[in-house]
Amino acid sequence: xRSKFDEQLELLHKELIEMGALCESAIAMAAKALAEGDTxxxxxxxxxxxxxxxxxxxxxxxxxxxxxxxxxxxxxxxTISSALKMVTDMERIGDNSGDIAEIVTMANITVSDNTKHxxxxxxxxxxxxxxxxxxxxxxxxxxxxxxxxxxxxxxGFFDEIKTDLMKQFGSPESNGEKVLDLLMxxxxxxxxxxxxxxxxxxxxxxxxxxxxx
Amino acid sequence: MKKRIFRTIxxxxxxxxxxxxxxFMAVLYDYFSGxxxxxxxxxxxxxxxxxxxxxIDYLQKLNIKDYRITWIGTDGSVxxxxxxxxxxxxxxxxxxxxxxxxxxxYGTSSRYSSTLMQKYLYGAKRLSDGTVIRxxxxxxxxxxxxxxxxxxxxxxxxxxxFLSAFLASRLSKKIVKPLNALNLDxxxxxxxxxELSPLLRRIxxxxxxxxxxxxxxxxxxxEFDVMTSSMSEGLILLNGKGTILSINEAAAAFLxxxxxxxxxxxxxxxxxxALVGLLNKARDGKHSEWIMELENGRYQMIxxxxxxxxxxxxxxxxxxDVTEKEQAEQLRREFTANVSHExxxxxxxxxxxxxxxxxxxxxxxxxxxxxxxxxxxxxxxxQLVEDIMRLSHLDEGAANMKWETVSLxxxxxxxxxxxxxxxxxxxxxxxxxxxxxxxxxxxxxIQEIIYNLCDNAIKYNRRGGSVxxxxxxxxxxxxxxxxxxxxxxPAEHQERIFERxxxxxxxxxxxxxxxxxxxxxxxxxxxxxxxxxQLHSVVNExxxxxxxxxxxxxxxxx
Numbered sequence: 220x221r222s223k224f225d226e227q228l229e230l231l232h233k234e235l236i237e238m239g240a241l242c243e244s245a246i247a248m249a250a251k252a253l254a255e256g257d258t259x260x261x262x263x264x265x266x267x268x269x270x271x272x273x274x275x276x277x278x279x280x281x282x283x284x285x286x287x288x289x290x291x292x293x294x295x296x297x298t299i300s301s302a303l304k305m306v307t308d309m310e311r312i313g314d315n316s317g318d319i320a321e322i323v324t325m326a327n328i329t330v331s332d333n334t335k336h337x338x339x340x341x342x343x344x345x346x347x348x349x350x351x352x353x354x355x356x357x358x359x360x361x362x363x364x365x366x367x368x369x370x371x372x373x374x375g376f377f378d379e380i381k382t383d384l385m386k387q388f389g390s391p392e393s394n395g396e397k398v399l400d401l402l403m404x405x406x407x408x409x410x411x412x413x414x415x416x417x418x419x420x421x422x423x424x425x426x427x428x429x430x431x432x
Numbered sequence: 433m434k435k436r437i438f439r440t441i442x443x444x445x446x447x448x449x450x451x452x453x454x455x456f457m458a459v460l461y462d463y464f465s466g467x468x469x470x471x472x473x474x475x476x477x478x479x480x481x482x483x484x485x486x487x488i489d490y491l492q493k494l495n496i497k498d499y500r501i502t503w504i505g506t507d508g509s510v511x512x513x514x515x516x517x518x519x520x521x522x523x524x525x526x527x528x529x530x531x532x533x534x535x536x537x538y539g540t541s542s543r544y545s546s547t548l549m550q551k552y553l554y555g556a557k558r559l560s561d562g563t564v565i566r567x568x569x570x571x572x573x574x575x576x577x578x579x580x581x582x583x584x585x586x587x588x589x590x591x592x593x594f595l596s597a598f599l600a601s602r603l604s605k606k607i608v609k610p611l612n613a614l615n616l617d618x619x620x621x622x623x624x625x626x627e628l629s630p631l632l633r634r635i636x637x638x639x640x641x642x643x644x645x646x647x648x649x650x651x652x653x654x655e656f657d658v659m660t661s662s663m664s665e666g667l668i669l670l671n672g673k674g675t676i677l678s679i680n681e682a683a684a685a686f687l688x689x690x691x692x693x694x695x696x697x698x699x700x701x702x703x704x705x706a707l708v709g710l711l712n713k714a715r716d717g718k719h720s721e722w723i724m725e726l727e728n729g730r731y732q733m734i735x736x737x738x739x740x741x742x743x744x745x746x747x748x749x750x751x752x753d754v755t756e757k758e759q760a761e762q763l764r765r766e767f768t769a770n771v772s773h774e775x776x777x778x779x780x781x782x783x784x785x786x787x788x789x790x791x792x793x794x795x796x797x798x799x800x801x802x803x804x805x806x807x808x809x810x811x812x813x814x815q816l817v818e819d820i821m822r823l824s825h826l827d828e829g830a831a832n833m834k835w836e837t838v839s840l841x842x843x844x845x846x847x848x849x850x851x852x853x854x855x856x857x858x859x860x861x862x863x864x865x866x867x868x869x870x871x872x873x874x875x876x877x878i879q880e881i882i883y884n885l886c887d888n889a890i891k892y893n894r895r896g897g898s899v900x901x902x903x904x905x906x907x908x909x910x911x912x913x914x915x916x917x918x919x920x921x922p923a924e925h926q927e928r929i930f931e932r933x934x935x936x937x938x939x940x941x942x943x944x945x946x947x948x949x950x951x952x953x954x955x956x957x958x959x960x961x962x963x964x965x966q967l968h969s970v971v972n973e974x975x976x977x978x979x980x981x982x983x984x985x986x987x988x989x990x
Contacts, residue, residue: 233674233699240703356700 224289228298231281235302238274239352241267242309245316246348246411250341252323253404264320271313275306294428301425305355308414308421312348315407315414322400336383337405340376344408347373347415355422366419373412380405433611437604445596453585457578465553465571469540472555472567475499476538480557480565488512499567504530506562524566529556533564542571666731666751672744674698674711686731686751698749702726710735714747729755763931770933774816774947778809785809812947819949822880823932826956833874840903840912840981841868843875847882848901851890859895862886866903869910871981877957882912884950885977889916891946892975909964909983915976921969930955930965954979 245267252261282303285291291299322328347369354363384402387393424430479501482490491501491512503512508525510518524530532539533556542553556566578585610624619632619639656678660667666683670676676694684693687702698711706724713720714735721734732754738746785802788794794802844864855862871878882901889899897917904911921929925936933948958965958979969975 229673229697233697236697236699236703237708240699240705240708243703244705352703356703 224285224291224295227281227285227289228295231278231285231299231302234274234278234281235305236352236356238271238278238306238309239355241271241274242312242316243345243349243352245271245313246345249316249319249323250345252320253328253341254338256323256329258324261320261323265317268313268317271310275310278302278306294425297425297428301421305418305421308417312411312414315411319404319407322404325400328397328400328404336376336380337401340373340380340405340408343369343373343376344411344415347412351415351418351422354419358422358426360423360426363419363422367416370412370416373409377405377409434604434608437607438600441600441603442596445600446593449589449592449596453588457581461577464577468553468569468571469555472540472553472569473538476555476557476565476567479567480559483563483565484559484561499569502566502568504556504564504566511563524564527554527556527566529554529566530564532556533558533566534562664753666749668698668749668751670698670711670747670749672715672746674747676701677746683749683751686726686728686753688727707733710749711747715744717744723754723758729753730758731755767932770948771820774933775813778813778816781809782806782813816947816949819947819953823949823953823956826877826953826960829960833876835872835874837870838873838875838878839868839870840878840910841866843878844882844901844903844912847879847886850883851886854887855890855899858890858893859897860890860893861898862890863898863900864903865900867905869903869905871910871961871983873961873981874957877960881954881957881979882914884954885912885914885979887946888950889914889918889975892916893918897974907983909980911978911980913976913978915974917974920971920973920975921967922971926967926969929967 245264248260248267249264251257252264282299285299286296289295347366350362350369351366353359354366381402384398384405387398388395420430479491479494482494483503486493488503488511491503491514494501494514496514499514501512501514502510502524504524505511508523508530510521510524512518513521528541528543529539532541537558539556540554542551544551551571552568553571554566554568556564558564610622611628614622614624614628614632616635617639619636622628622632657680660678660680661682663680664682666686667678667680668676668683669678674697676696676698679693689701693701699708704724704726706722710720710722710733714737717737717739719734719736721732724731724733730753732752734750734752736748736750737744738748785806789799789802841864844866848862848864852862886899886901893899893916899914899916902911902913902915904913921936925934928934929936930951932952934951935948955965961981963979963981966978966980967975968978
């Protein structure tokens with residue numbers, strides 16, 4: 220009985236890693252499409268996003284089954300409940316990547332619009348997502364805490380980009396739609412950073428049993 | 433086991449107790465009835481003697497409670513009864529015991545009295561006058577007997593339960609104790625039950641077998657580890673679920689992990705989608721491969737399923753580092769593309785001009801100009817083909833070329849003599865400094881190095897600029913430095929100018945001339961001499977390229 224439960228927990232862990240990998244690919248592809256103005260690559264991101272949605276449903280079903288059939292307690296319960304919460308955040312990361320890709324496919328943004336700040340922000344966000352999933356895989360408390368702290372960096376980039384865009388808006392030759400698109404992209408990256416923080420917090424909860432915020 | 437032994441012993445004790453007490457009661461009942469019969473007979477004898485002597489007076493004087501005495505007349509009428517009124521009693525002639533007494537002198541019977549709800553034992557004796565004296569006594573039934581003894585029986589039963597429980601528990605512990613104390617690590621050192629010794633001997637034999645087999649397995653594992661650890665390819669063995677059974681050093685390095693990850697899931701080390709897809713395919717029993725880009729290069733991954741009994745029981749993952757291979761392939765592709773392009777351009781000019789000439793569409797006075805163009809383009813092609821041949825010759829390691837003592841200064845002098853006209857045409861001062869330095873090398877290649885460097889220095893120079901060639905010598909090396917006052921090389925191009933066909937300014941290559949192979953030839957020729965090339969260039973100020981021929985290394989090439 221227990222060994223079957225352990226097997227199922229292991230499978231859950233693997234599924235979560237795979238879902239994390241899908242999220243990483245989605246955000247990396249969206250960022251690359253943005254950096255290179257590659258609309259073809261951008262059009263592939265929604266597919267990944269759909270894969271992520273499917274995976275979320277699979278994992279949710281798996282968690283529900285485990286909760287009902289095994290009635291876990293203590294650490295097992297924490298693992299499963301945090302998995303249930305984590306998939307929601309992962310799914311949002313997938314969605315946001317899809318949103319960025321969608322903006323890229325509209326081809327309002329040219330490669331030259333990609334300021335250094337946006338690229339830095341994309342890199343920082345990818346790092347956060349990757350690290351949060353690494354923290355989950357390795358059950359690394361220090362890394363999870365580092366992800367939570369790193370959110371300030373991404374937030375800082377968002378503020379800088381906002382200031383840049385405000386200046387652009389002020390100039391007479393500015394393209395309003397483009398500026399708004401860039402602002403949306405920056406906001407999506409900022410949201411993904413927040414979701415990575417949430418994932419890191421759930422990782423901490425599943426290890427320590429304490430959840431802050 | 434202890435519990436079971438306890439239960440068995442306890443049950444046996446209790447059931448033996450119950451059975452024996454039942455048997456005991458039965459025997460006891462039989463015994464008591466015998467005694468009662470005898471007593472009855474004795475009492476009847478006594479009573480009959482009394483009645484024969486004294487008649488009814490004796491009976492009336494008699495005061496007994498345990499017995500009922502009845503005196504029956506010869507006709508069966510009751511003459512006296514110690515319990516009931518004589519007048520009310522019926523004729524007793526037909527009673528069994530009376531009949532028996534009349535015919536045999538003594539008779540007994542037992543009856544269940546419906547009036548008194550008890551079993552009675554009767555005894556009758558015929559007196560000498562033909563009357564019968566009868567005594568009856570209540571006989572206790574087995575149930576009554578048992579009920580009467582209920583209290584002691586219960587007490588004994590409770591004591592028996594406790595005693596048997598205690599003994600059963602002690603006994604079961606005692607039986608099990610040697611079994612628990614068995615030292616299975618050394619089965620033969622136990623002296624518990626003799627009955628266990630075949631089992632223990634068997635365990636011992638099996639343990640020895642297991643030890644032997646695990647030693648063999650360990651040795652095999654070690655051999656396998658040693659073999660795989662020296663492989664430059666990465667090798668990972670996974671079980672059907674994706675857990676790592678074995679990973680060699682190269683694979684761990686490729687995947688960027690330094691810890692020992694045997695027993696973990698492969699996804700914990702690398703969760704790339706490509707790898708997940710590869711493993712899923714392998715799990716479906718298909719062989720698949722993929723080029724994967726990791727942080728430190730490009731790797732070709734090959735996943736093959738291990739199929740046993742119709743199911744995939746494991747996956748073998750092979751990883752090759754193809755970074756260099758891919759780079760080399762890339763270079764080769766670029767080279768081929770460049771060569772075709774460079775060869776095609778002059779051919780187009782030649783074929784176009786020749787076509788015009790052939791069709792007679794060229795005015796006679798223009799013919800020399802066309803011929804000249806065809807000639808110069810053909811020359812350029814020859815130059816190009818020569819350069820390519822020279823390069824491929826150098827690639828082959830400059831076979832058939834003679835190593836000899838070469839004077840760097842003399843070689844530089846020779847080159848300057850050849851190039852002086854060209855330099856003069858462009859108004860460039862060409863100067864040679866330094867001393868005579870001898871090195872061991874291939875004269876032709878040394879000249880080519882200096883020629884190409886000087887040629888570039890002139891080509892990419894300004895009018896009125898200068899080119900200086902310096903030959904010098906230190907303890908460790910002999911060096912030729914060519915410096916110019918030319919346009920310089922931007923920093924981002926400095927790394928690539930030694931590649932074949934690489935040009936900083938691609939748009940003006942035709943005006944300047946050259947094949948784009950010069951510096952590549954320099955690089956290869958220098959490499960053949962184990963020489964080191966140093967580049968120092970500032971845009972719009974000039975470039976200095978120094979080729980250093982190491983002295984010590986040159987000796988062993990002799």
